[in-house]
Amino acid sequence: MDNLEKYLSNLPKPKLSRLVDLKIRFRIYRFMIWKGMGNSMSTLLHPHSFWLRVSYMTLIIMIVLGSSAVYAANNDNITPGHSLYPLKKTIETVEQNLSLTKNAQVNTLNKLSERRLKEAINLASEDIEKNDNEQESNSNIKQNLDELVENLNEAVTISQEIGDQDKAQQVKENIKEKNENVIKYLEDLGDIARQKRDHEISDKVDEAKQAIRKYQKILEDDEKSSNKKEDSKKSLWERRSDNNDDNDEPLKNSNESGRDDFSDEGRDEDNGSD
Amino acid sequence: MVNLFVYYIAMGVGQDSFISYYEKYKDKIYLYFLYRVNFNRDTAEDLTSEVFLKALKSFENFDHNRSFQAWIYAIAHNHLVNYYRTAKREVELTENIFSTKEDIKKIEVNYELDLVLKEINGLEDSDKEILLMRFVDELTNPEIADLLDKEEGAIRTKISRSLDKLRKKLEK
Numbered sequence: 001m002d003n004l005e006k007y008l009s010n011l012p013k014p015k016l017s018r019l020v021d022l023k024i025r026f027r028i029y030r031f032m033i034w035k036g037m038g039n040s041m042s043t044l045l046h047p048h049s050f051w052l053r054v055s056y057m058t059l060i061i062m063i064v065l066g067s068s069a070v071y072a073a074n075n076d077n078i079t080p081g082h083s084l085y086p087l088k089k090t091i092e093t094v095e096q097n098l099s100l101t102k103n104a105q106v107n108t109l110n111k112l113s114e115r116r117l118k119e120a121i122n123l124a125s126e127d128i129e130k131n132d133n134e135q136e137s138n139s140n141i142k143q144n145l146d147e148l149v150e151n152l153n154e155a156v157t158i159s160q161e162i163g164d165q166d167k168a169q170q171v172k173e174n175i176k177e178k179n180e181n182v183i184k185y186l187e188d189l190g191d192i193a194r195q196k197r198d199h200e201i202s203d204k205v206d207e208a209k210q211a212i213r214k215y216q217k218i219l220e221d222d223e224k225s226s227n228k229k230e231d232s233k234k235s236l237w238e239r240r241s242d243n244n245d246d247n248d249e250p251l252k253n254s255n256e257s258g259r260d261d262f263s264d265e266g267r268d269e270d271n272g273s274d
Numbered sequence: 275m276v277n278l279f280v281y282y283i284a285m286g287v288g289q290d291s292f293i294s295y296y297e298k299y300k301d302k303i304y305l306y307f308l309y310r311v312n313f314n315r316d317t318a319e320d321l322t323s324e325v326f327l328k329a330l331k332s333f334e335n336f337d338h339n340r341s342f343q344a345w346i347y348a349i350a351h352n353h354l355v356n357y358y359r360t361a362k363r364e365v366e367l368t369e370n371i372f373s374t375k376e377d378i379k380k381i382e383v384n385y386e387l388d389l390v391l392k393e394i395n396g397l398e399d400s401d402k403e404i405l406l407m408r409f410v411d412e413l414t415n416p417e418i419a420d421l422l423d424k425e426e427g428a429i430r431t432k433i434s435r436s437l438d439k440l441r442k443k444l445e446k
Contacts, residue, residue, distance in 0.1 A: 004441050007390050008409035016304040020319045024326055028296065031330055 401436035
């Protein structure tokens with residue numbers, strides 16, 4: 001053994017087999033992927049930046065408020081006295097303010113009227129089951145019925161302000177249809193009130209029914225008067241076409257008078273829309 | 275998402291990435307274990323895999339100003355000690371490394387090398403360890419000094435004395 005160091009340096013040095021190398025690499029990459037994802041999740045779940053935390057809190061508050069708002073706005077069981085009711089009313093106010101056209105305003109009012117009525121029915125039904133806080137519940141039912149009548153009155157008023165006759169007619173038809181539903185619901189509520197022998201609610205229901213019938217009558221009268229206008233228009237056109245058949249001179253006169261009539265009518269419509 | 279991207283870059287791309295270190299040291303660590311677990315390839319492979327995963331788990335805390343080699347050998351040494359302790363397989367390094375003819379065949383050593391290996395096993399633990407580090411693991415004196423936390427001069431002397439001991443044994 002003259003050169004011991006050389007012998008030692010030549011000791012066998014086997015390498016890691018390719019298969020094992022691949023196995024280790026696979027384990028390393030797998031760990032890296034999970035670890036990397038874990039880090040990202042950890043940063044998301046445990047934010048270190050102040051603004052990130054603020055953003056998270058804001059987002060969480062928005063999600064909670066948003067989901068509560070959606071839940072409250074679409075749930076008839078959220079009645080006066082419920083903790084989410086103020087939120088529901090706030091959303092309704094926003095909804096009303098966002099209704100820009102008269103048509104949309106009427107639709108919103110109709111929807112709200114129906115909602116108030118359903119709430120009133122729920123309140124009355126709950127009261128039968130629980131039979132507590134009767135006074136407060138009755139007061140809420142009355143308040144809801146007042147609001148219902150108020151909304152319907154407003155809807156009718158707005159419908160009368162719509163200049164376009166066709167649109168106005170369509171809106172009025174909608175109101176009439178809704179009112180029929182409302183009357184059905186009111187009858188249900190009346191039944192509940194009678195079951196409870198609650199005369200105050202029964203009276204209030206009757207009042208609301210009367211108010212709705214009054215609005216129905218107003219709408220029907222409007223319809224009749226608009227029909228009359230249509231008829232007069234038609235007859236005017238018929239007269240004008242007859243004159244056209246006779247000679248040219250009367251045609252000129254009739255055209256002039258026709259124009260006057262139309263311009264009067266146009267003024268009427270303008271006044272109406274104003 | 276940005277964090278994830280940065281993490282993957284740090285781990286998988288570039289000179290200082292974990293994958294590049296793995297590429298450089300995988301065979302050395304395997305060899306380190308192979309010579310210390312009685313040339314049991316399966317055990318050496320498992321231990322190599324475990325050491326790199328252990329290193330990967332704490333790679334984020336690794337100070338890149340330090341030597342990766344010293345760090346990975348330190349992990350390997352601790353892992354080996356744990357392996358003996360937990361598995362209660364007290365494989366004495368003083369035992370014959372090539373206990374059977376099959377073991378010798380596995381690494382295809384010639385007669386003279388076989389003789390050298392047998393005599394190395396006959397040395398004291400500290401002499402054998404330092405010779406393996408120097409001639410099998412091919413660590414430099416400063417690296418061994420760093421690993422064993424000793425002065426470089428002391429390592430040089432120790433290697434020289436261990437070689438003398440081995441030479442005397444071989445001459446007998």
